[in-house]
Amino acid sequence: MKAFVFPGQGAQFVGMGKDLYETSPVAKEMFEKANEILGFRITDLMFAGTDEDLRQTKVTQPAIFLHSVILAKTIGNEFKPEMVAGHSLGEFSALVAAGAMSFEDGLKLVYKRALAMQKACEMNPSTMAAVLALPDAKVEEICASIKNEVVVPANYNCPGQVVISGSNTGIDAACELLLAAGAKRALKLKVGGAFHSPLMEPAKVELSEAINTTIITKPTCPVYQNVSTVGETDPAVIKNNLIAQLTAPVKWTQSVEHMVADGATEFIELGPGNVLQGLVKKIAPQVAVSGKQQLVNCI
Secondary structure, three states: OEEEEEOOOOOOOOOOOHHHHHHOHHHHHHHHHHHHHHOOOHHHHHHHOOHHHHHOHHHHHHHHHHHHHHHHHHOHHHOOOOEEEEOOOHHHHHHHHOOOOOHHHHHHHHHHHHHHHHHHHHHOOEEEEEEEOOOHHHHHHHHHHOOOOOEEEEEEEEOOEEEEEEEHHHHHHHHHHHHHOOOOEEEEOOOOOOOOOHHHHHHHHHHHHHHHOOOOOOOOOOEEOOOOOOEEOOHHHHHHHHHHHOOOOEOHHHHHHHHHHOOOOEEEEEOOOOHHHHHHHHHOOOOEEEEEOOOOOOO
16 A cells, blocks of 8 residues: 655755756645735745855745645656655645645645744744654653653654754753753754644644635545544544644654554655655655656656
8 A cells, every 4th residue: 555645844945846846737836926915025945046045944934835735746657656654744744735725725724833833933932852762651651750741752753863842941951851861862943943742732722713714635545644643534633633733743753653564665755855765764664665756757
């Protein structure tokens, strides 16, 4: 069974999507529609901006969404998913690609999400850190031991790689304890704030109304969501999980494990970069893994 997976924030690069725009009329039309919806030419920033431009959350999230979804729409018969999943932001790409919501509604939600998360970051200065080579349970135990500060596991990326999220002081304290406990690395990340933590509650409140009023229909295949980690097809459940996702951890390891248990034998990453391919290989070395970053068949 084929599983298509969609990357999240951090996969962006200058020039992303330019080949699609130049070689596919379908892609060009979708990109121009996106420029119109967003009210600025995001294509200029994607194709010829700077790394700094693309690092802005309000640009990064819609840019990665556009690259992923447009790629899915332009590979024609090659896109026949039996299951899909996305890492954090990538979950929105997965839902649109699987027909659960329209391209226009998906882009509007992603942009609102990016702006709400940016605002939450500015309200509470905070950060994240990658922790390598410690069991998940040990990371959870150390995070829970830090009192009077927000520190939580945010991304379960693969065995031996957990990202933690929280206040600046809390993350500093956690990194020190994690290294003392035997972590190979506890490295603070260059991110805008504490994504997938309680500090994103203001963004969750802001986005919940937008998600609840968006039309979401039954997808063409199960969508393995970050919060529940199992294949979902019920629109009401999908909405609730999308709202919960902002303050809940991304359980990528568990999602991939469930996809494999449910019959996935091949994982194909659609979008910029190859981060998810590497993670899937570590989670399930027995499955085939590949990726598509550019157009194969013009339509």
